[in-house]
Amino acid sequence: MTSLMKAAVYRQYGPADVVTIQNWPKPVPGPNDVLIRMRACTVSSADWRIRSCSMPCGFGVAGRLAFGITAPRQPILGSELAGDVVEIGAAVRNVAVGDAVVAFSGAKLGAHAEYRCMRADAVIVRKPPALSYETATALAFGGTTALDFFRRGALRAGERILINGASGAVGSAMVQLAAQAGAEVTAVCSGANAEAMQQLGAAHVVDYTRVDFAGAGNRYDVIADTVGNSPYSRVRQVLTSHGRLLLVLATLPEMLRAPWVNITSRHRLVAGPAAERVDDLRTLVDMAVDGRFTPLIDSCFTFDKIAAAHARVDSGRKRGSVVVTDIC
Structure with a gap:
């Protein structure tokens, strides 16, 4: 007889209420696998995009091919998790039953x-032990994305970086990690989030509802766009001579343009999905323990209210990560 577990399942693309709690077959670990009993997870902007099929311009068909043409191929979302190891395969040596862990499943959800x-x-x-499950589960998505783009963009101490969409999970991680790296950070967000961004390390804050950063007259060595509304054509004049544009969220035309810009100008465009590296997650865990990095948490929902957590992400008003706890 197959053992069952509770899972948040969606059978069709759509709004938050397509997600329901259902009984689901409990996974059985193989020789090289680890079975984790969940204590906390997050609902991220990636979950929203996949669930609603709200892909950047040009990625609609690719998104359907990747996640399911007529219905979701993987009906359980979520990529960030923290919990306890309850079973391991015979060949596993790096963790043991009883270990508390934080993990990132990435596109496998x-x-x-x-x-x-x-x-x-x-x-x-x-x-x-110093990290709560709630804090630990919010480390990976924003933090690993920030580290990977900063690595590819060669962010250096003393440089001026502007982060567009600074109050989201990725943006708030970028603010902290760029400040930790010694960069001078300008955060672009709503005025309501200005104080929070300064507390995270931003030296300057631009309220996008009042000021267009691309027309304000300042120049930056690095611009990170987590929103998808700052293509090269908009920001080229505010990049320094060897400036880099980090396209965390980009349309397909902008991604296709990147190689040409990189060849024909001194500017550099960095695009494409972030790498998922265990060393990056370990770095974030160490920084969180030392107090050098704290994921910004917008709100917490219990597992039975996970549809409401999805709705909070859908609102576009979340600040940082939406965390889900009390998982059955």
Whole structure:
């Protein structure tokens, strides 16, 4: 008889209420797998895009091919998780039953459930006792994205960086990590989030409802666009001579344009999905323990209210991460 677990499942693309709690087969770990009993997870902007099929311009067909043409291929969303190891495969040596862990399943999703089975060599790190499950689960999505784009964009101490969409999960991670790297950070967000961005390390804040940063006369060595409304054509005049544009969220035409810009100008466009590295997650865990990085948490919902958590993300008003706890 197959054991069952509770999972947040969506069978069709659509708004938040397509997600419902259902019984689902509990995963069985293989020889190289780890079974994690979930304590906390998040609902991210990536979950919203996949669930609603709200893809950047040009990625509609690709999104359907990746996630399911007529219905979701993976009906359980969620990529960030924290929990306890309850079972391991015979070949697993890097974690043990009883270990508290934080993990990132990335595009494989599946974290919105009572249990998640992952390969032991996936992005899994032991969770120190000093970190709560709620804090730990919000580390990966924004933090690893920020680290990867800063690595590819060669962000250096002393440079001026502008972060467009600074109050989101990725943007708020970028503000903190750029400040930690010694950069001078300008955060673009609504005025209501200005104080929070300054507390995270932003030296300057631009209220996008009042000022167009691209026309304000300042120049930047690096611009990170997490919103998708700052193509190269808009920001080229405010990049320094060797400036870099980090297209965290980009349309297909903008991504296709990047190689040409990189060849024909001194500017550099960095685009494409962020790498999922266990070393990056370990770095974030260490920084969180030391107090050098704290994921910004917008709100917490219990698992039985996960549809409401999705609705909060859908609103476009969240600040940082939406966390889900009390998972069945």
